[in-house]
Amino acid sequence: MSADNSKIVNYLIRMVVPLKREFSINLNVSQFCHDLAYAKEVIDAALTSQNPSLKEQAQYVASLTFGPRTGTPPPSVKTKQTLAADPTLGGTPPPASASSTKREKKAQEAASNAANQPATPLTPEEEMKAQIMKKYTSGLR
Numbered sequence: 001m002s003a004d005n006s007k008i009v010n011y012l013i014r015m016v017v018p019l020k021r022e023f024s025i026n027l028n029v030s031q032f033c034h035d036l037a038y039a040k041e042v043i044d045a046a047l048t049s050q051n052p053s054l055k056e057q058a059q060y061v062a063s064l065t066f067g068p069r070t071g072t073p074p075p076s077v078k079t080k081q082t083l084a085a086d087p088t089l090g091g092t093p094p095p096a097s098a099s100s101t102k103r104e105k106k107a108q109e110a111a112s113n114a115a116n117q118p119a120t121p122l123t124p125e126e127e128m129k130a131q132i133m134k135k136y137t138s139g140l141r
Contacts, residue, residue: 007064
């Protein structure tokens with residue numbers, strides 16, 4: 001289990017009473033989080049439930065527990081889009097959308113405006129503010 005444990009545990013706690021009523025299963029949340037066979041057994045039973053909310057909760061927990069996590073892949077992993085866009089691998093880049101060309105134009109205008117401004121020495125406070133802003137705007141967060 002990963003950082004999504006809080007979501008999983010929240011749903012498991014909601015499933016305790018319906019599982020006890022319908023299947024007489026005493027759901028042990030900590031065992032569920034650490035024992036894959038037990039987790040599959042509980043989810044399989046909950047998926048056959050007549051209770052629609054229990055069934056939905058079981059599907060959600062199953063998707064978080066057993067299925068692939070939805071999210072962005074790490075930067076080192078090449079996706080189909082990056083493989084197709086990489087000319088070194090023989091791919092052709094995808095067509096540029098209108099919004100991306102507008103962004104590029106705005107970025108070029110901002111760069112040219114910054115280059116045209118005279119370089120004035122900054123006070124130590126202004127330098128510190130500039131460094132802080134650079135940290136937030138450079139995408140480190």
